[in-house]
Amino acid sequence: MVWELELALYGLLVLTSVIALWVRDLLAAVASLTVYSFIAGTLMALMGAVDVALTEIALGAGVTGVMLIGGISLMRRRSSD
């Protein structure tokens, strides 16, 4: 496998997770988590686990984002800490 691509994807994975924890705006955190799920799914596809990658991208990047945004729309938008 192309190890440079994998290394860049791992770096982006860490970056998106740190951004999701760091930003105050919860909507931005959800967007960052969606990108995290997509990169995680891509990494799983690169490792040969296409089954897991399908689930990760369909659920983690698709449905969970909509669910979290629906949850945010029910409450205040900024985190309290």
Place this chain on the structure above:
Amino acid sequence: MTDRHDSVLLHFVVRAVMVPAILLFGLYVLVHGDASPGGGFQAGAILAGGLILSRLSLSGDEGRRLFSRPRLVMIAVLGMFLYAGTGVAAMLAGGDYLDYGVIAFESIDRILPIGLGRREIGIFIIEVGVTLAVFGTLALVVDYLTEPHDPEETEG
């Protein structure tokens, strides 16, 4: 968040390009689930994603006519009964639970000659059940989470 956006391009891309492609890919994942990556759960998640995408693009009433909440509950329960019913039918035919190799699926093959064995038809019925259950449940959860509400009520 269920307000309709007025962009024509967005509606064209979502309705004419993305949603049909996603739904077709979901069916592909379901039908080829036994021979390639995929299966019931993935197909259900992909189909539910397509439905949710079209529902977010359409206005509230328009997108909810075909798959209303009672219908989604019925779909989910039907999927569960397909799964459990196949297992119980295997027990009635003399095998263990979900041992669908003992069910006489040849009668299906006589109506629709596709040349599949007993176990292939059995696993396909199981997969359809899982797909329906996952599709109905996920769409229902998102439906309840994104229902219109008064934002002033929960503010502060």
